[in-house]
Amino acid sequence: MSTPGRAGARRKTPHVLANAPYRRLWTAMSVGGLGDWLTIIALTALAAHLTAGSGYRTQSLAIGGVFAAKLLPSILLGPLVGALAERFDRRATMAMADLVRFAVVLSIPFVGGYQWSIIAMLLVECASLFWVPARDTALAGVVPKERLGEADRLNLLAAYGTAPIAAALFTVVAAVVGAITTVARTASLPAAGIALGGGALAYLVSAALIFTLRGAPGDRGPQVPPPSRQISVFRQIADGRRRTGGGAAARGAVTGMAAVLAAGAAVVAVAGPYVQALHGGDAGYGAVFCAVFLGVGYGMFFGPRLLAGLSRRRLFGLAVVVAGLTLAAAALIQNLVIVVMLAALLGACAGVAWIIGYQVVDLEFGDGQPSRTLPYLRSLGRVVLLVVLAVACALAGLFGGHPTSEPGLGYRFDGANLVLLVAALLVVVAGLRALSRLDDRRGVPLGADLLAALRGEKYAPEAAVATESRGLFVAFEGGEGSGKTTQSRLLAIWLRDQGFDVVQTREPGATKVGMRLRAILLDAAHQGLSARSEAMLYAADRAEHVEKVIRPALQRGTTVISDRYVDSSLAYQGAGRSLDSGEVVRINAWATGGLVPDLTVLIDVPPSVGLRRIASAADRIEAEPMDFHERVRREFRGLAAADPERYLVVDGTLPQQEVSRLIQDRVREILPDPVPHEAEAATGTMPAIRD
Numbered sequence: 001m002s003t004p005g006r007a008g009a010r011r012k013t014p015h016v017l018a019n020a021p022y023r024r025l026w027t028a029m030s031v032g033g034l035g036d037w038l039t040i041i042a043l044t045a046l047a048a049h050l051t052a053g054s055g056y057r058t059q060s061l062a063i064g065g066v067f068a069a070k071l072l073p074s075i076l077l078g079p080l081v082g083a084l085a086e087r088f089d090r091r092a093t094m095a096m097a098d099l100v101r102f103a104v105v106l107s108i109p110f111v112g113g114y115q116w117s118i119i120a121m122l123l124v125e126c127a128s129l130f131w132v133p134a135r136d137t138a139l140a141g142v143v144p145k146e147r148l149g150e151a152d153r154l155n156l157l158a159a160y161g162t163a164p165i166a167a168a169l170f171t172v173v174a175a176v177v178g179a180i181t182t183v184a185r186t187a188s189l190p191a192a193g194i195a196l197g198g199g200a201l202a203y204l205v206s207a208a209l210i211f212t213l214r215g216a217p218g219d220r221g222p223q224v225p226p227p228s229r230q231i232s233v234f235r236q237i238a239d240g241r242r243r244t245g246g247g248a249a250a251r252g253a254v255t256g257m258a259a260v261l262a263a264g265a266a267v268v269a270v271a272g273p274y275v276q277a278l279h280g281g282d283a284g285y286g287a288v289f290c291a292v293f294l295g296v297g298y299g300m301f302f303g304p305r306l307l308a309g310l311s312r313r314r315l316f317g318l319a320v321v322v323a324g325l326t327l328a329a330a331a332l333i334q335n336l337v338i339v340v341m342l343a344a345l346l347g348a349c350a351g352v353a354w355i356i357g358y359q360v361v362d363l364e365f366g367d368g369q370p371s372r373t374l375p376y377l378r379s380l381g382r383v384v385l386l387v388v389l390a391v392a393c394a395l396a397g398l399f400g401g402h403p404t405s406e407p408g409l410g411y412r413f414d415g416a417n418l419v420l421l422v423a424a425l426l427v428v429v430a431g432l433r434a435l436s437r438l439d440d441r442r443g444v445p446l447g448a449d450l451l452a453a454l455r456g457e458k459y460a461p462e463a464a465v466a467t468e469s470r471g472l473f474v475a476f477e478g479g480e481g482s483g484k485t486t487q488s489r490l491l492a493i494w495l496r497d498q499g500f501d502v503v504q505t506r507e508p509g510a511t512k513v514g515m516r517l518r519a520i521l522l523d524a525a526h527q528g529l530s531a532r533s534e535a536m537l538y539a540a541d542r543a544e545h546v547e548k549v550i551r552p553a554l555q556r557g558t559t560v561i562s563d564r565y566v567d568s569s570l571a572y573q574g575a576g577r578s579l580d581s582g583e584v585v586r587i588n589a590w591a592t593g594g595l596v597p598d599l600t601v602l603i604d605v606p607p608s609v610g611l612r613r614i615a616s617a618a619d620r621i622e623a624e625p626m627d628f629h630e631r632v633r634r635e636f637r638g639l640a641a642a643d644p645e646r647y648l649v650v651d652g653t654l655p656q657q658e659v660s661r662l663i664q665d666r667v668r669e670i671l672p673d674p675v676p677h678e679a680e681a682a683t684g685t686m687p688a689i690r691d
């Protein structure tokens with residue numbers, strides 16, 4: 001949302017990492033994160049080594065056991081330990097947890113046996129359960145409340161950004177060990193042992209950093225609100241589902257996000273045996289792991305900028321579908337280099353899908369608080385990971401390995417390949433569903449839209465280009481009382497002052513027929529009107545409006561400003577009345593002949609504020625309950641977020657002049673021949689046309 005600029009008036013706030021205690025804590029988190037990733041990569045590789053002689057099934061199950069041991073404790077014991085950890089000195093808790101993790105990880109190469117690998121993973125995770133809530137409390141003590149969001153993002157970087165680094169380290173160690181083993185003709189040294197040493201060392205360094213942390217209160221106070229981690233994973237998920245209100249967009253986004261996560265988990269689950277079948281060794285395993293996470297980072301960073309001409313929701317669906325196809329290719333093309341590249345592509349698709357999906361879900365939450373969306377998605381992610389890793393390893397083990405009679409020759413199809421193919425199928429289905437549920441450009445063919453975006457353009461239906469290329473079309477949208485009528489009038493006055501020919505119009509009711517339709521639609525007496533007839537009556541008013549008023553004006557080169565247009569139907573009839581948004585898009589595309597505004601100004605206000613501003617008696621739609629208006633608002637915001645280039649979102653709670661200024665700044669950018677800002681004062685000279 002646009003907010004007033006105060007460039008120059010504000011002093012630059014120092015980066016949150018300039019805060020020394022937080023910097024130290026963040027360094028400890030990063031080093032600990034590195035230890036976590038080194039440990040899981042090394043332990044799964046070790047489990048594969050220790051069971052190499054016991055058959056494909058045992059090997060797959062042992063790897064699955066390590067993954068399950070990593071995920072189960074936080075799902076089952078998270079809230080319990082979270083509450084317990086509150087009672088202890090947070091600095092001592094973190095340092096002690098680090099020391100326990102150090103000792104356990106160090107013991108693994110000495111004790112040996114895959115059973116101990118699994119138990120050790122469990123112990124390490126239990127220790128981490130104490131570390132995390134103590135860290136959350138310490139964070140609240142060292143970072144001011146208003147900077148916690150910024151710190152949260154950096155914390156995510158420490159937790160997940162260290163994954164590709166750990167995988168790259170593991171790959172290098174494995175490659176060097178492999179080279180030494182070949183040259184010196186010694187017995188194979190497992191790289192996993194060295195990596196575990198690295199993991200243990202990382203925990204020790206983290207303990208030292210925490211121990212010497214100054215500035216964070218060491219006792220149990222001050223009391224902070226209970227961290228979301230103290231709520232069970234299942235409650236977080238149920239709460240998240242309730243909050244997103246079962247909306248089609250949120251469901252499509254969550255399914256797509258879960259699908260790409262499952263795709264990544266399927267690859268990681270079977271990477272060990274698969275890479276071994278391709279004779280890739282530990283280095284190959286590390287490379288696949290590293291490729292997936294590098295891809296995710298790339299996708300998250302570049303996703304928002306990718307194919308700027310394509311709607312973000314369409315990009316989301318496409319990313320999920322491509323992830324599925326990539327998975328299928330990885331299952332069938334049995335070449336290690338290609339598999340690594342496909343793993344990177346899969347990761348990138350997952351990154352793109354998560355960054356866009358997060359925004360969609362966040363909008364459905366409607367309060368713009370990452371502190372609510374993140375725990376929901378994190379909990380959901382954990383459960384999906386656990387289920388997929390467990391099922392994938394079990395399925396791979398059950399199907400087993402089917403080596404060819406001549407090792408290295410012929411086509412081999414093992415449990416790993418089956419898992420990847422099954423997962424591919426499910427992910428493609430989820431992607432297609434996401435494409436259909438989230439589509440915000442129905443009526444515009446996906447292929448043409450994508451091709452235009454690849455050429456760096458935005459696809460516009462030919463009819464629209466031919467007829468609307470002269471006048472500028474601006475639509476105002478927003479909930480009740482947001483200020484659309486006020487602002488569309490002020491914009492018309494401003495444009496006329498600058499010499500533009502302007503038609504200011506509105507929906508419903510800008511034509512003779514439209515006035516009658518408006519009376520039917522808004523008269524509180526017509527309470528029983530069905531949602532479908534309502535949608536069609538609005539579309540009929542719009543068809544009349546476009547044909548009799550808007551299109552002729554645009555063809556004359558006149559600027560058209562409309563108070564409401566198609567988005568109102570998507571928001572009120574689609575989201576508000578829960579009609580299928582695709583159908584609402586289709587009837588409106590037909591009614592308008594595909595005419596899309598050059599700019600849509602969304603004036604965003606909470607419904608409670610807008611409804612309070614309305615002095616007259618509530619009409620049929622204004623009288624709807626608050627959750628109806630909340631859904632309407634969410635949909636408007638979602639539409640704007642999906643196509644930021646064509647929307648201006650303005651905070652309608654700002655003073656009227658401020659709102660006008662923001663609108664004028666944006667409209668000036670798209671005017672064919674704007675009056676320069678500096679010369680504007682001299683143009684406002686025609687009071688006669690002010691109304």
Ligand SMILES: Nc1ncnc2c1ncn2[C@@H]1O[C@H](COP(=O)(O)OP(=O)(O)OP(=O)(O)O)[C@@H](O)[C@H]1O
Nearest residue numbers: 479480481482483484485486487613652654655656
């Ligand atoms: N930025 C603002 N701050 C406070 N009040 C405002 C602001 N903008 C408009 N208003 C007032 O709010 C009321 C509703 O404004 P307006 O009619 O422009 O809203 P609207 O979005 O067109 O409403 P509706 O959806 O009911 O047609 C008016 O009394 C107007 O003066």
Ligand SMILES: Cc1cn([C@H]2C[C@H](O)[C@@H](COP(=O)(O)O)O2)c(=O)[nH]c1=O
Nearest residue numbers: 507508538564565568569572573621622
């Ligand atoms: C165009 C359009 C409008 N509505 C609703 C939204 C409002 O409640 C009224 C119009 O009243 P206003 O005071 O002129 O803003 O109609 C809708 O539900 N669907 C639409 O397409």
